[in-house]
Amino acid sequence: MISDGMADVLRSLRLGGAGDPAQACARALRAEGVSLSLLVGADRTAEPLWWHPELSARFEELQFTLGEGPGPDAVRTGSPVVEPDLDRVRPERWPALLPAAREMGVHGVCCFPLGIGAIRVGVLTVLCNGDRRMSEQQYADTTALAAVLTGAFLNGDRRGSRRGEGNVSGLGVYLERPSGLHRAVVHQATGMISVQLGVAMEEALLRLRAYAYGSERPLGEVAADVVARRLRFDDDVSGPYSPDSGKG
Structure with a gap:
């Protein structure tokens, strides 16, 4: 009861x-x-x-x-x-x-x-x-x-x-479904990383999470940097980096 x-x-x-x-x-x-x-x-x-x-x-x-x-x-x-x-x-x-x-x-x-x-x-x-x-x-x-x-x-x-x-x-x-989803930027960043690395979405999300955990930053914050092209995941040698220009 x-x-x-x-x-x-x-x-x-x-x-x-x-x-x-x-x-x-x-x-x-x-x-x-x-x-x-x-x-x-x-x-x-x-x-x-x-x-x-x-x-x-x-x-x-x-x-x-x-x-x-x-x-x-x-x-x-x-x-x-x-x-x-x-x-x-x-x-x-x-x-x-x-x-x-x-x-x-x-x-x-x-x-x-x-x-x-x-x-x-x-x-x-x-x-x-x-x-x-x-x-x-x-x-x-x-x-x-x-x-x-x-x-x-x-x-x-x-x-x-x-x-x-x-x-x-x-x-x-x-219980209204939120109009602006907080996690949307993570999905967008995952897609961008998938293209940058040529990997599946699942692996791209793992890479994103690993970087967020290693840098002790919230996942959404790191994802926002990826979407804004302040952070790229181009290869497995140099790892993620901040490009000098705003070009993707």
Whole structure:
């Protein structure tokens, strides 16, 4: 059974009156942070919709930059990945993410995929607090929240007024597909690197991620440099470099 706090949040979400939904969810779950991402594009990239606090956004960017972590695993398997204490996770499971997450101040992470069967539409990420555990009540509340969000996505819940509910926007107001995707620049940069190196898109993305990780920069920031022709990936000998001119 869900808690009274989560029941209030779900009721408020349906009525479109939760204010900041991520903050409301984090408070109800007594979590360090909460984020919701929608899977978009042919490669099902996780595009953040809302988060609280900024630490949640930074952790989502870290997972995206490295291409590993509980979020990608949850999307791949279709099952929750519950790791409330990252110190207990085997180092070889997420070799790049674990030390970076600890340095960031993330103690534990629990990710719940949104979807039914083989269908995946998003992922809900909960950052655990310093207790480094997830209680049965927190698990039940998070599962209920994930189920409601999944239903809203799959049912195309975008605007409550379309169903004759007047000015009440409903849950769909919080699930609008973003008009300007944050990850679009990464896809564009990947295509450019694919052409520059003559490799498949998958390998081009790996090269981009490797460079971002090695230079300790966000993937989106490096991708923006590629798109702006401030950075090129021309060969395997000299590696990526900044051209003197703006020509591609």
